[in-house]
Amino acid sequence: MYRFAFGRLLQAIPVLLVVITVTFFLVHSAPGGPFSADKAVPPEVIKALEEQYNLNQPVWQQYVSYLGDVLQGDFGPSFKYSGRTVNELIAAGLPVTAELALYAMLVALGVGITAGVGAAMRPNTLQDYLPMTGAMIGICMPSFLLGPLLVLIFGIHLDWLPVSGWGDIPGDKILPSITLGTGYAAYIARLSRGGMLEVLSQDYIRTARAKGLSERLIIVKHALRGGLIPVVAFLGPAFAGLLAGSFVVETIFQIPGMGRFYVQAAFNRDYTLILGMTIFLSTLIILFNLLSDMLAIWLNPKLRHEIQGAK
């Protein structure tokens, strides 16, 4: 298993290098720069700023020195948030975004698996059609529509929950988590329905039934493990997607997370912040994918033994 993980981490190095290179040159080739603004700024001020941030050097030279910094774990200073480094900004936003992503994931897993497994138990009945129609809507509904809708219903009309903030008023974490988790819940519902239907048609389920086990035991013990493997494989990309995609929800609910820095950085052409966030998120995506693959392997005894045999 360690060998497998190590091999995959080695593979990640060229991937990250490509990400860094492509993003670096894309950002730098975009028209304008971090200090071009609407207001007229004296040329000597801009020149001084560019000198300070090494922007007057040739692009390839900037690239090499940036790469050197990144290798040492330093994403450099932010261009717009003067006096703060990119590392500090990520460190400030990450805990909030990670917490939001975690809650959204719990919502997605809880709702998604329940709906999907329930649907698979009685395919082509109301118990299947209702949650699956809901899932379809959930996938189609963008969070910038769902968020305000939820705020309107539960925040304003019913006045049950706070409409914005994070950790200020009790209950203010509920609506953002649901808003972010819904799309993933819908996707997980469809995945687990498909996986469960596949497993429930297997011969070994018939064997379990012939042994006289109760339906509940058949589902929980014999079917879930195999049926949820597609969901497990999706967990990695989903978690990364939650982290990276939380900026809409963070904006709607005024949450001081990482996502807002990311969007603002793009508008501000804050080169180092865009790059730093992109590299950081890419690393997370690679890591989470690796983790979910390892979990999927570990859940399958045959694969587990083969990998262990190779050690």
Add this chain to the structure above:
Amino acid sequence: MAILEVDGLKVYFHTRNGVVKAVDDVSFSVDSGETLAIVGESGSGKSVTCYSLLDLLPKPPAKIEGGTALFNGKDLLTCSAAEMRQHRCNDIAVIFQDPMTSLNPYLTIGEQLIEPLIYHPNKDQVKSRPEAKSKAVALLDEVGIIDPEVRFDCYPHEFSGGMRQRVMIAMALITEPKLLICDEPTTALDVTIQAQILELIKKLQESRNVAVIFISHDLGVVAGIADKVLVMCDGTVREAGDTDSIFYNTQNDYTKKLLAAIPEGAKTLPNRATGNESLVEVNNLKTYFKNQLNTSKDSDKRFIKAVDGISLTITRGEILGLVGESGSGKSTLGRSILQLAPTTSGSVKFAGETLTGLTPNQLVPWRRKMQMIFQDPYASLNPRMTVFETLSEPLLYHGIANKHNIASQVRQLMDDVGLSQAQVRKYPHEFSGGQRQRIAIGRAIATKPEFIIADEPVSALDVTIQAQILDLILDLVERHNLTMMFISHDLSVVRYISDRVVIMNKGVIVEQGETEALWDSPKQAYTKDLLAAIPRADPRSERARINNR
């Protein structure tokens, strides 16, 4: 008295294409300690009959339309879900066909064995884990699992097919059932393993005095162990009676047809090989597959030696039978000869020309002369191509036919393999298994090859269809002057069709010789075991054989 009495059972499948009467008015009874064999070809309703007794059919589409099934006087067809659970836990157990798919790959076999005991619906019958485990270990030992304490914690993939079936049998017996349903329990197994499993079932039945319903398509398997036989076809009972009267004295046309279709005895046509002109020469051929996950230093573990140094010659005009059990490397050898699998070392010569080392483009003219018939006619035909497209493709590709005469050539092929010309525009799914194999054979002979490798061409087919396809192959070899290598695990089939036989095991040749000479006096122990394990559709000799063991 009868432990199970089925009367007028009707099970229909309500599908989009109408109602299929899978089981239509079937009646039978089984006594304690008795073995009833239900025999029939695929689609005869034999499995559906038994699954309906335990409510194991998917509903919908299945629906029980009538009849009763009294188990000790209680009707299984109308009982509640809770009562059915009681029957499944206490009274009736099933051994399923395919031990590869019937065990849960995610749970240890020990866990699967003790489940019915530790989750028993009756509180007073629930056993603790240690109690259940000791019982399971004792049973594993009884069914012939070596080192049962250790094997208890292994997963199904750590067992061979035969061992998994032993686990399956232990699992069925752990609740001490009164009736055991065996659904083709040996069909997925090699012939030597089959003999062991049959013997085991027989022994366990006698020691426990359970009633057994034994479902099989193979009359040979049934002959030695059944007391009574029920012959089914198209959902109805064609004949029922005690074993001897069915095998030796049947009055029923369908039963006669089934018995006549069993390949028996030697090839009746003379060997067509004249002279000693060798068409195919294989010299010290090796095909190794890299074991992707195993990176150990030991080269024996890093490679799977599917073909490990095989030398043989095939004389022009002969039919060479290649026999081996699963995993013996026989299919890989076939593919390696045709250069369809990458060979590791050694050489293959065809008509004096060395094929090993040629590029795919250089092989094209040779492909025309060497063809292959594959095992599974369901998987080997492109489902999106009509028969016409399948048959015309090789003809056009090799320039044998052109746009103007392609239609007549395809019609000629359809005639050759016994298919009606009117069906030429149909897709594979519109044909039965036997017809599909005819299409596959037609595709193989389309290029007028000199040499054909037939890889288990009849093993997916019912016995009556199998006989027809074997006769078609013999006829085509005769008419088209073919040389053939016929790969099969079924010794009776090989004997029926081959002039000469090669026996293969673990990638090497064990023994070879003229078919009849080898049958009369096998020299190697492995060959002797193999030949001794073939079940014959002759109850008296089968019983004697089982008792002599």
